[in-house]
Amino acid sequence: MNADLHHLSGAYAVDALDDAERAAFESHLLGCADCRAEVAELTAAGHSLAALTEATPPPSLRASVLSGISQVRPLPPLPEDPAAPVPDAVASVVSGPVTPEADAGAPDPVSSDAVSSDAVVVPLRRRSRASTWLAGAAAAAVIAVGGLVWSPWSNDSGTLSPVDQVVAAADAVRVTSSKGELNAEVAYSRQLGRAAITVAGLPPAPEGKTYQLWFVGSDGVASSAGLLTPGADRRGSMVLEGDPSAAAAVGMTVEPAGGSPAPTTDPLVVLALA
Amino acid sequence: MMGDMTASSSGTSVPGEGALPHPDAAASTTATASGQALAELLRRCARGDEAAFAELYDATSRRLFGLVLRIVRDHAMSEEVTQEVYLDIWRTSARFDPSRGSALSWMMTIAHRTAVDRVRSSEAARRRDDTHAATNQDIDFDATAEAAQASLEAQRVRRALATLTDAQRSAVELAYLGGYTHTEVATLLHLPLGTAKTRIRDGLIRLRDTMGVPA
Numbered sequence: 001m002n003a004d005l006h007h008l009s010g011a012y013a014v015d016a017l018d019d020a021e022r023a024a025f026e027s028h029l030l031g032c033a034d035c036r037a038e039v040a041e042l043t044a045a046g047h048s049l050a051a052l053t054e055a056t057p058p059p060s061l062r063a064s065v066l067s068g069i070s071q072v073r074p075l076p077p078l079p080e081d082p083a084a085p086v087p088d089a090v091a092s093v094v095s096g097p098v099t100p101e102a103d104a105g106a107p108d109p110v111s112s113d114a115v116s117s118d119a120v121v122v123p124l125r126r127r128s129r130a131s132t133w134l135a136g137a138a139a140a141a142v143i144a145v146g147g148l149v150w151s152p153w154s155n156d157s158g159t160l161s162p163v164d165q166v167v168a169a170a171d172a173v174r175v176t177s178s179k180g181e182l183n184a185e186v187a188y189s190r191q192l193g194r195a196a197i198t199v200a201g202l203p204p205a206p207e208g209k210t211y212q213l214w215f216v217g218s219d220g221v222a223s224s225a226g227l228l229t230p231g232a233d234r235r236g237s238m239v240l241e242g243d244p245s246a247a248a249a250v251g252m253t254v255e256p257a258g259g260s261p262a263p264t265t266d267p268l269v270v271l272a273l274a
Numbered sequence: 275m276m277g278d279m280t281a282s283s284s285g286t287s288v289p290g291e292g293a294l295p296h297p298d299a300a301a302s303t304t305a306t307a308s309g310q311a312l313a314e315l316l317r318r319c320a321r322g323d324e325a326a327f328a329e330l331y332d333a334t335s336r337r338l339f340g341l342v343l344r345i346v347r348d349h350a351m352s353e354e355v356t357q358e359v360y361l362d363i364w365r366t367s368a369r370f371d372p373s374r375g376s377a378l379s380w381m382m383t384i385a386h387r388t389a390v391d392r393v394r395s396s397e398a399a400r401r402r403d404d405t406h407a408a409t410n411q412d413i414d415f416d417a418t419a420e421a422a423q424a425s426l427e428a429q430r431v432r433r434a435l436a437t438l439t440d441a442q443r444s445a446v447e448l449a450y451l452g453g454y455t456h457t458e459v460a461t462l463l464h465l466p467l468g469t470a471k472t473r474i475r476d477g478l479i480r481l482r483d484t485m486g487v488p489a
Binding site for chain 2: 007008009010011013014015016017018036040041042043044045046047048049050051052053054055056057058061062064065066068069070072073074075076077204207231232233235
């Protein structure tokens with residue numbers, strides 16, 4: 001055990017490390033069972049202080065929290081850090097058959113992993129126009145799974161979130177893409193005329209910026225599909241604004257807060273719609 | 275996962291808030307809700323059970339909101355952060371791993387990290403400039419705490435804190451309740467750089483040993 005790193009356990013337990021230290025210590029934690037045990041104990045010890053600061057939140061907060069969650073689908077039990085292969089070539093892909101699960105009520109971690117294990121990487125290029133996104137996306141094979149449904153609510157569609165309703169559509173097709181820690185999945189249904197995106201590993205947008213999604217037509221013209229704000233766990237999902245029927249791809253860029261009428265930066269990710 | 279399918283679950287859509295427990299019903303359960311009960315509620319949340327989530331909120335919101343408020347200070351921003359925290363708890367409920375700690379500790383970790391991230395963002399940078407206020411906030415529990423002072427658990431925590439050296443206690447409080455990095459803590463306490471992390475760790479170890487906190 002590295003004595004120096006070991007002494008960071010307390011500061012880590014109370015979130016008192018800076019980002020670089022946190023990353024270094026977390027990689028140390030992976031291989032140090034002693035530190036993992038100590039962190040768990042010291043974290044709990046730290047949280048005991050919160051018994052001194054209890055405060056009653058306003059009732060309006062309860063109402064907002066409860067109405068907020070009904071719009072959001074709980075994530076399936078994927079591993080915390082999907083070990084996505086990250087090819088650094090321009091566009092490299094692993095694809096393979098994915099067996100649809102007949103029993104939607106039995107979540108299958110293997111099929112869920114399709115979200116992260118198949119990588120489509122589109123390079124960041126300076127001053128690329130939307131049409132060049134398509135070239136990148138088209139050069140990449142895409143995993144598309146027709147009608148693959150996973151829902152913790154079994155067949156009770158009454159409780160499906162809007163995103164899940166798209167994912168669960170009979171003709172739903174899913175495409176996935178990974179770049180570094182970023183994993184993105186777009187599900188779309190031509191019947192519903194809707195598409196939904198789910199991302200993981202997306203850090204908060206820089207100050208004064210936002211993530212913006214785009215439908216890109218086969219002519220290369222991008223139209224806004226809405227703004228996405230990832231949560232503290234770097235995940236997010238939303239139903240895209242607009243009909244995917246005419247779109248050839250979905251892309252995501254960083255734009256000034258409030259969004260732009262057309263993309264102004266290179267896409268972080270592009271997913272070709274099969 | 276999800277091996278335990280026997281637990282009751284709403285199963286059908288909840289028609290509005292009428293079916294949810296009244297907030298007052300669980301107002302005083304924060305300290306007493308057992309870890310196992312919270313873990314079971316989280317498991318139900320992972321299956322989309324909104325009524326279970328409402329119970330979870332009622333059992334933990336005073337603790338989480340109070341912590342967020344303590345760190346963030348601004349009331350409106352604290353509500354915003356707390357909402358974000360509960361949304362994350364709902365979305366990631368399937369990721370809770372009971373072998374790595376209690377359900378409450380897991381939830382508090384999300385709350386603490388989210389609040390700390392918020393105050394470290396540049397929006398809140400001005401708060402950090404006021405080092406005078408910061409160095410004096412560590413003994414100012416009563417400003418935001420409500421009836422917690424009277425609770426047995428709070429008394430126990432106070433007694434445990436009293437066993438720490440002044441330097442340990444200040445370092446732990448500035449880090450945990452103030453949201454400062456160990457480097458900032460060292461500066462605030464005029465400690466040599468690199469020693470605050472040791473004070474924090476030693477203080478937490480003493481807290482753990484005094485209270486016998488289960489992970």
